[in-house]
Amino acid sequence: MSMFDSLGRFRAAIKHAQSVRAMNSLPPEVQKDIGWPVSPRIDAQANLTRLILGSGR
DSSP, rough: HHHHHHHHHHHHHHHHHHHHHHHTOOOOHHHHHHOOOOOOOOHHHHHHHHHHSSSSS
């Protein structure tokens, strides 16, 4: 396996994660309309974790 194969897979994984994050950030009504499984709303523990670890990445 070459280094370029690994970089290609890493890039594909990043693009997939960005797409999933974008879809999950849509309102539940829109997610339902396009057939995306509605993601659960963020709870207080998740908010605290996001504040501590940072969300501006």
